[in-house]
Amino acid sequence: MAARTAPFSRFEFMIAWRYLRARRAEGGVSVMTWISLIGIALGVAALIATLAVRAGFRAEFVSTIVGSNPQITVYSAPMEVAEGSGVYSKLIRDYAERTDRIKAIPGVVSAAPAVRGQAMVSFGDRSNVADVYGLALSDLKNIPNIAHSEDAQGDIDNYGEGIAIGIGMARDLGVTVGDTVKVISPNGAKTPSGTSPRVNAYKVSYVFSAGRYDIDQTRLYMPFKEAQSFFNREGGVDEIDVDVADPERIAEWEPAIMDASGKGTLLWTWKDASSSFLRALTVEDNVMFIILSILVLIASMNITSGLIMLVKNKGRDIGILRTMGLSEGSILRVFFLCGAFTGVIGTLAGLAIGVLFSLNIDHVMGFVNWLNGGEAWDPSIRGIYHLPAKLQPWDVTKAVTLSLALSFIVTIFPARRAARMNPVEALRYE
Structure with a gap:
């Protein structure tokens, strides 16, 4: 009977990390890992940057409304x-x-x-x-x-x-x-x-x-x-x-x-005047979050592909580990950690890229304007003169939490497949 070990023991982290560092003969696994990592990083960066720009645009638009117009106008009937x-x-x-x-x-x-x-x-x-x-x-x-x-x-x-x-x-x-x-x-x-x-x-x-x-x-x-x-x-x-x-x-x-x-008093507020536009911004924010969340999900699904290949390549190792006394739970956690490492590293990289992009949005737009001959941002259409970005802790938390949750969820299926592998079948032809 397999011995019980404490969940997420040190040796489980060690084995998972060694499996992620695929040898040259297992280059396919390494390529899939990199594709997953880069995809998650870009998805998280795009999500953070988009949420920051949308929040900045709304804040700037509202600021120009309440800072240039009366917030409440009192009329007479x-x-x-x-x-x-x-x-x-x-x-x-x-x-x-x-x-x-x-x-x-x-x-x-x-x-x-x-x-x-x-x-x-x-x-x-x-x-x-x-x-x-x-x-x-x-x-x-x-x-x-x-x-x-x-x-x-x-x-x-x-x-x-x-x-x-x-x-x-x-x-x-x-x-x-x-x-x-x-x-x-x-x-x-x-x-x-x-x-x-x-x-x-x-x-x-x-x-x-x-x-x-x-x-x-x-x-x-x-x-x-x-x-x-x-x-x-x-x-x-x-x-x-x-x-x-x-x-x-x-x-x-x-x-x-x-x-x-x-x-005979009649009131007209700045929200009455701009309610339709503000509602449209809210709808756009929700739609953009859903669309970019799907992109993060697609990138996370690459983790599943990589882990399935890894499980197939490590069938002999799984059989040996099981005969040495590792439980199904330990095997599951090892391969779960393989996918989790990819998700966490990709999320952290995306967080850094997204924050840097948002903080340097003026330089980015300056470069885009230069490429487009100064016509990338038309104030006569947008209403305001520049594209602002406003990093909000809640938006960053949403993006990071979503990415980590998706990365962990998609890892469960191939990890369970590895845990349920019969060691006898794995070693039959060895």
Whole structure:
């Protein structure tokens, strides 16, 4: 009867390691081992790099949304200007009182009354459509991506002397700080003959980059009082822009803001505006994880092929070991360790490659851009200017755990086959 030995004894590791170091005559086993190892390493590296890029893209996209736009926008439902007049307006007339009440809510970082409108901006023979925000200087400074833009031109403190425009719009118009542009609104002064367009000239006092292509192409900020006059909003505003301490938990502040803002309040959050895109990103993340998991599984299956060949080549050794007293469990563990060694080494190599790739994504994309003539990443399609990567411990853990689990599972079948081999049959023709 075979003697019982402690599971995963030192001699089991020693035998498994010797079997993995196949001699030249058993080169087929060695080749299969290397194929398995390289396949697992590349699969794990691809999975880690993909998860890091997807996480970085989402984080960057959300950052440009909440850092350049109001996290909660307070509107007013259409209300009758005067009782019985039949004239309705969406303007918020008591905006100062509403803004103060909203600012008093715990967790509200800022609240700013704003005028919104559409206009055309022209310089020489060039023109562009602008999404105009009328904000006070103090409120503009509370917008992180605008006030602290790395590629900004000019001084934001000079904003009161002119307007601020996105760097994309400035590039399209061919203007820089100090140039004067014309801003044209179709809804201008009201005359007996109708509404005439309003055309005003403004100096460009500040050029910003919000980190988002679409914002930089269309966004224009105009001093608050000037915007009220330009868009016929005297005595009122179109909205109140609110930022909170934690944009991801935006729903927690909605009831309090509704109560503070009063009757007829309508709210629109950044999640409402981007919910479809964020859901699409989540679906893509799940699909990419499944696809790359299948690739890791395919690479792991090579371990099975290699172990089957190894078991066949080591049939005589298995018979001898069994006659020496090794139990079926010991044989199973020996060949399980052969596959596990390959899975662990391949996983660790893939982990190192994936982390290095993610940490150097800027250099990688620079090389890819060079190969493609600078067209590998188009911000007009992607929305942001570069491909970010964000290594998250949970993503790395998922990739490593998946690879190790698959490697261990696929090892069980050939290991059991080796353990159940009859030593008499193995040695019959020796």
